[in-house]
Each structure stands twice: as structure tokens, then as C-alpha cells.
Amino acid sequence: MGRVPKQKHVKLYDASNPEHVRDAEKSMADQDKDLVFIMAQPRGRRWMYDLIWNKCHKDGISHVPTDKESTAFNEGARSVGSVLEGTVRAETPKMYMKMLEENHFNG
Secondary structure (H helix, E strand, O other), X not given: OOOOOOOOOOOOOOOOOHHHHHHHHHHHHHHHHHHHHHHOOHHHHHHHHHXXXXXXXXXXXXXXXXXXXXXXXXXXXXXXXXXXXXXXXXXXXXXXXXXXXXXXXOO
């Protein structure tokens, strides 16, 4: 028998409880550092570039003639790539440019 994946614990949040608000703010501040962590290293920038432009086909053509399901699938992937690119560009603009220099312009 296969293992059952561990379910993530869902914590109830009460916006009127200062402790809950403090915990949520702390969690958000920590999560905001995740992108900086990835983009701070050449390997992370390479991984992000590959995800956005190769895996998500960011600047590719989504249309597959005579196959609307594949077109929709490709467009969904492209949409994810667009969101990732926008987030990286907005949150870490210098690292975004470094990622392009390392992987797009010199690759």
C-alpha cells in the first residue's frame, strides 16, 4: 500500500485577534523572502528563467491548430509564466535584470 500524503494543517484566522494578526503578518513577511532567496543565487535565477520561459512558454505561441484543449493547456502555462515574470520583475528588479543577463542575453 502507498503512503497517504500528509495533509497541511489549516489554521483558523480571526482578524479581531491581535495575536492572529501578528502571526499572519510574520508569516507573510517570511514568505516575501522566498523569492529573494531563490533569486539571490545564479542557480535560483537559472531555475526561475527556465520555469518562466521554457516550462511555461512565456513568449511562445499557445495555439495548437485543430486542438483547442492543447491550446487551452498551453495558454494556462503561459499565464502562470506571465504572473511569475511580473512578480519577479516587481519584487526583485535588479535580480530580474541579472537573470536576463545570465540566461537570455548571454545564453
